[in-house]
Amino acid sequence: MKLANWWGLSSAVLAAYGVLVVANNETEEVKDEMAKDACPVRLESRGKCEEGSECPYQVSLPPLTIQLPKQFGRIEEVFKEVQNLKEMVNSLKKSCQDCKLQADDSRDPGRNGRLLPSPGALGEADDNRVRELESEVNKLSSDLKNAKEEIDVLQGRLEKLNLVNMNNIENYVDSKVANLTFVVNSLDGKCSSKCPNQEEIQSRPVQHLIYKDCSDYYTIGKRSSETYRVTPDPKNSSFEVYCDMETMGGGWTVLQARLDGSTNFTRTWQDYKVGFGNLRREFWLGNDKIHLLTKSKEMILRIDLEDFNGVKLYALYDQFYVANEFLKYRLHIGNYNGTAGDALHFSKHYNHDLKYFTTPDRDNDRYPSGNCGLYYSSGWWFDACLSANLNGKYYHQKYRGVRNGIFWGTWPGITEAHPGGYKSSFKEAKMMMRPKHFKP
Numbered sequence: 001m002k003l004a005n006w007w008g009l010s011s012a013v014l015a016a017y018g019v020l021v022v023a024n025n026e027t028e029e030v031k032d033e034m035a036k037d038a039c040p041v042r043l044e045s046r047g048k049c050e051e052g053s054e055c056p057y058q059v060s061l062p063p064l065t066i067q068l069p070k071q072f073g074r075i076e077e078v079f080k081e082v083q084n085l086k087e088m089v090n091s092l093k094k095s096c097q098d099c100k101l102q103a104d105d106s107r108d109p110g111r112n113g114r115l116l117p118s119p120g121a122l123g124e125a126d127d128n129r130v131r132e133l134e135s136e137v138n139k140l141s142s143d144l145k146n147a148k149e150e151i152d153v154l155q156g157r158l159e160k161l162n163l164v165n166m167n168n169i170e171n172y173v174d175s176k177v178a179n180l181t182f183v184v185n186s187l188d189g190k191c192s193s194k195c196p197n198q199e200e201i202q203s204r205p206v207q208h209l210i211y212k213d214c215s216d217y218y219t220i221g222k223r224s225s226e227t228y229r230v231t232p233d234p235k236n237s238s239f240e241v242y243c244d245m246e247t248m249g250g251g252w253t254v255l256q257a258r259l260d261g262s263t264n265f266t267r268t269w270q271d272y273k274v275g276f277g278n279l280r281r282e283f284w285l286g287n288d289k290i291h292l293l294t295k296s297k298e299m300i301l302r303i304d305l306e307d308f309n310g311v312k313l314y315a316l317y318d319q320f321y322v323a324n325e326f327l328k329y330r331l332h333i334g335n336y337n338g339t340a341g342d343a344l345h346f347s348k349h350y351n352h353d354l355k356y357f358t359t360p361d362r363d364n365d366r367y368p369s370g371n372c373g374l375y376y377s378s379g380w381w382f383d384a385c386l387s388a389n390l391n392g393k394y395y396h397q398k399y400r401g402v403r404n405g406i407f408w409g410t411w412p413g414i415t416e417a418h419p420g421g422y423k424s425s426f427k428e429a430k431m432m433m434r435p436k437h438f439k440p
């Protein structure tokens with residue numbers, strides 16, 4: 001390029017020279033004098049030339065200096081600048097190429113494992129990538145949700161396990177205490193038979209024995225139905241209970257009694273928790289105490305009922321356990337036997353087994369639209385709502401309206417329609433428990 005430019009420049013100079021030569025020829029005659037001084041160009045024949053014939057002529061040019069316009073002086077500068085610009089362009093071009101190469105390298109799937117689309121498809125590719133990311137985020141958030149649910153389930157399991165372990169430990173301690181009691185009793189027996197001071201020892205009150213329930217009092221010979229102090233769980237304080245020492249051999253710890261309506265059974269959660277009433281008349285022993293009694297030993301449940309016609313029937317369940325307050329005093333009952341009918345397992349839809357305790361102020365029932373305890377005026381292991389309710393209101397005769405009296409759904413004729421819509425009630429009700437393996 002450089003050479004070509006110089007050639008161009010030279011051509012231009014020669015052309016200018018040619019123009020000047022022509023111009024000089026045209027003005028020779030007019031400006032002869034001037035021409036002689038300013039531009040001594042001579043035209044002369046070469047050698048001798050005869051007249052009438054064509055003679056050769058020659059032009060002699062003196063050394064020529066052409067005054068070019070000032071701008072021409074900058075041509076070289078311009079060429080230099082052009083040259084510089086060209087170099088700059090070349091270097092920019094090169095660095096651009098390097099840059100592109102680098103960009104290509106970074107898109108190389110072999111380097112980062114990601115296949116990027118060509119620049120032409122970038123818009124669409126970006127959209128796709130955004131969609132991909134969006135679906136990934138959605139997936140992650142749903143995973144997170146699942147994980148949270150799993151954690152909740154596991155937490156529930158953990159709580160259950162803790163509870164089971166606690167119960168196991170408590171049972172273990174209880175059994176150890178029972179063994180120790182047995183050893184102490186036998187030692188006491190040995191001592192009293194060998195010691196000379198027999199009378200003194202025998203007269204000493206036996207305070208170290210733990211009576212867990214009424215069957216223990218029966219075992220040591222107590223035969224009168226009375227209140228006794230029991231300690232079903234050595235870690236908890238002892239309390240009074242009423243013992244039935246007559247029914248079916250005796251040894252029963254009574255947890256509920258209805259006789260005459262002297263005690264109101266429409267009570268709060270707290271009342272049912274600690275118990276209320278008079279142990280010798282009408283009462284609810286208390287859910288905490290019932291829990292302690294039923295967790296210490298395998299218990300059976302007996303329910304005795306008597307209507308106003310003097311009919312007495314009973315129901316027996318070969319297992320009875322009431323969970324702690326944390327588990328809302330959930331009821332666990334075994335198989336039925338007896339004469340009053342299995343009202344606690346009345347049907348698939350009315351089943352009190354495995355139900356939580358509900359009171360008018362604490363709704364744990366399976367009736368979604370309301371509180372069965374409030375509607376039926378009692379605390380009970382309501383389903384949705386009931387086929388039995390031994391804590392209902394005490395009616396001294398037949399009653400009308402809501403069936404909120406003492407109720408046992410399998411009682412003969414109890415659900416039959418009576419004239420005037422009257423409902424029958426019970427004169428007496430009693431609930432009591434005894435260790436399953438107790439032999440009176």
Ligand SMILES: [Ca+2]
Pocket residue numbers: 363364365366367368369370371372
């Ligand atoms: Ca409810």
